[in-house]
Amino acid sequence: GSRPPAKIRNCVFVIRFFFLLVDGQFCTVENQEESQRLIEELRPFFEAEYIEKIAHNIKYDIKVLAKYNLSVKGKLFDTMLAHYLINPDMRHNMDILSETYLNYQPISIETLIGKKGKNQQSFRTVELAKQTEYAVEDADVTYQLKELFEKQLVETDTKKLFDEIEMPLVPVLTAMELEGINLNVEFLTELSDELTSDIQKLEKGIYEQAGKEFNLASPRQLGVVLFEDMKLVDKPKKTKTGQYSTSEDVLSKLKEHQIINDILNWRSLIKLQNTYIDALPGQLNENTKRIHTDYHQAVAATGRLSSNNPNLQNIPIRTERGRQVRKAFIPKNSHYTLMAADYSQIELRIIAALSGDESMIESFVKGEDIHSATAAKVFGVGLDEVTREQRSNAKAVNFGIIYGQGAFTLAQQQGISRKEAKELIDNYYTTYPKLKAYMANQVDNARDNGYVETILQRRRYLKNINSQNAIVRAGDERNAVNAPIQGSAADIIKLAMINIHDKLSNNDLQSKMLLQVHDELVFDVHKDEIEAMKSLVKYEMENAYKMAVPLDVEVDMGENWLEAH
The missing domain is CATH 3.30.70.370 (Alpha-Beta Plaits)
Structure with a gap:
């Protein structure tokens, strides 16, 4: 774009909806007309390719400015995303970062407008002097964090990832969020009615099997019915509060009883109805009548997006x-x-490439079905002789290995003995020897460095990899293998x-x-x-x-x- 007028060059802008700092003065905008005039004056600044824009959670700011038909161009720097790459396991909100890195406690937004909820006030109701201090401090802290994190991105070898992936992804996600997706509300209404009918049928059947009606949503009442009235097990597991445990983990081991299958089915239908089918129509945007999800780049430590x-x-x-x-x-x-x-x-393809296992790579290069190819090698049969059961077992090992699954879990999942499961895993590693070596090597590297990396040097820090506690150490040993695969995907x-x-x-x-x-x-x-x-x-x-x-x-x-x- 062309250079902005001299009077708005080299100064800090703090954009807070209608509140702007221009030439060191904090201005309130009294009406829509004046607001539009000021926006037009600022347009060259936002659209100038050569001016770097710095913000904390910049996607949010870009979306707010889009409401005023302002597009943000030029190099972007998001201090939240920078910190996410530098220290993925820490929280990334600005107040915490300011206290941690600048030893400075900023004004909390909640002290000005109250906590989130229906009683929270609008920022417009806050007196001008406090608005000014809050907004200017916000910009100052962001700039100081930027100066600091720029150096730390280089020190942690994550600058390339920041410049070539995370920052260029911001406009992509912004466009997706603003676009939204269309929703068929009528279909969801019909589906909800169907589910209500199915839920009622399940409840009727459960009450008949139990011999009485009770509150199915109450774990305490359900526990009494299953373990006192019906006596499904001799020694039922109890929670810390002393009531019978009716968690999915506990109930899924009792599936030989029809009532248990019906209860698990009832729970899944209730969750489906409450979480999605009945909730989605309420999340339509009033203006666009579309669903606009929010994507988060700085939540999952693996590098995956969440929404x-x-x-x-x-x-x-x-x-x-x-x-x-x-x-x-x-x-x-x-x-x-x-x-x-x-x-x-994609995850199996990545582990094949990272481990360099020729046998697995060859199957992918030839375009073979990887689970059938694995079964043929593990069970020593021809590719066209693989049974459905053999393929199912091979598939379970292929995916289970990535997540550090052992013989016990595999046996439970596939309905085979532990001895058979152990043999299956041993044969698997014989078939793909470099895979086993790669996994052991990943754990050793993590012990030495304290972190593992994806193909693009995204780091996953594993602070418990050398822990004396075997359970937490095992968790990080699994992450040493899994994080580079998930993160590379x-x-x-x-x-x-x-x-x-x-x-x-x-x-x-x-x-x-x-x-x-x-x-x-x-x-x-x-x-x-x-x-x-x-x-x-x-x-x-x-x-x-x-x-x-x-x-x-x-x-x-x-x-x-x-x-x-």
Whole structure:
């Protein structure tokens, strides 16, 4: 952009909705007209490519400015994201960072407007002098943290990750959040009615088996029915408060009783109805009538994104009923269709590449079904002779190994003896010897360095890796193997998202990227752009990062997210 006027050069701007600091003066804007005039005067500053913009949680500020039709261009620096890379396990809010790194306690927003909730006041009600002090301090603290974190990014070898992944991802996530996704409310209403009917049938059956009615939602009453009235086990487990434990963990071991299956089913339907089916319509934006989730880059220590309002990362897909929720997410209008692009077995491909195991790499390069190929090698049979049970066992080991699963868990999960499970794991490591060596090496490196890294040098610190406590140490030993795999998958999809966003913008395509759910991206695709989008998205996702194994992406279209998945 052109250079801003001299009078607004070289000064700090503190943007607080209608409150702006210009030339060292803190200004309140009395009306919409004056506000618009000031916004236009500031436009060159925000849109100037050569001016670096610094903020704490910059995505929020960019979205607020977007409401005033202001786009933020140029280099961005987010102190929250910088700290997330420097110290991923710590909290990243500005007050804590200020106290920790600057030894300074800033004014808390809650002292001005009260705690979150219905009694919280608007910032407009705060007296001007306090507004001024708060806003200017906010900018000052952010700038001081930036000066500090810039050096620490270099010291922790995370500057490249910050500059090439986390900061370029901010405009991508901003665009996705502002775009939102369409929701079929009528479908959810019908689904809720169906669930209510099913829940009532389950309750009737449970009461008949129990011989009486009781409050199913009360763990205390349920415990008495199951373990005193029905005496399902001789020595029932109790909680710290002395009542019978009815946790999923406890009940799932008693599935030979029909009442237990019905209770677990009842719980899952109630959760599904309350968390998603009945909650989603209430989360529609009043103006756009769309769902706008918030993505968080600085929550999961592994590097994965998380989301809330609503949390779309946790929409259940393991049950038929859970999958139905995805049917409610639909295209923008009749000119669009939904497209979902999903990395196939990306974590297994990453561990094959990182370990350098030739046998596993070869299976992926040949395009073989990795679970069948593993079963053929582990059980010593031909690829075309693998039984469904053998493939299921091989699949369980393939995924279980990544998460440090042992023979006991594998035996329980697959319904086999511990001896069989141990043999299966031993044969697995014989089949893929470099995998075992890689895992041991990861743990050794973590012990020496105190952290492990992803393919793009994202660090996961493991402070308990040398602990005397065997349980916490084992947790970090599992993380030493798993974090680089999960984190590398996160790095790769973030790279793909940045590249896809750039291509969509540069080619003036009408299609939009809407959602990221772990290894999957969801798009609103204009029907004139279907073929172009299929090839563009598949190419960018499969070529986001070059490894010893090919990345494979499955692309599907549909009139709702379930069809497209």
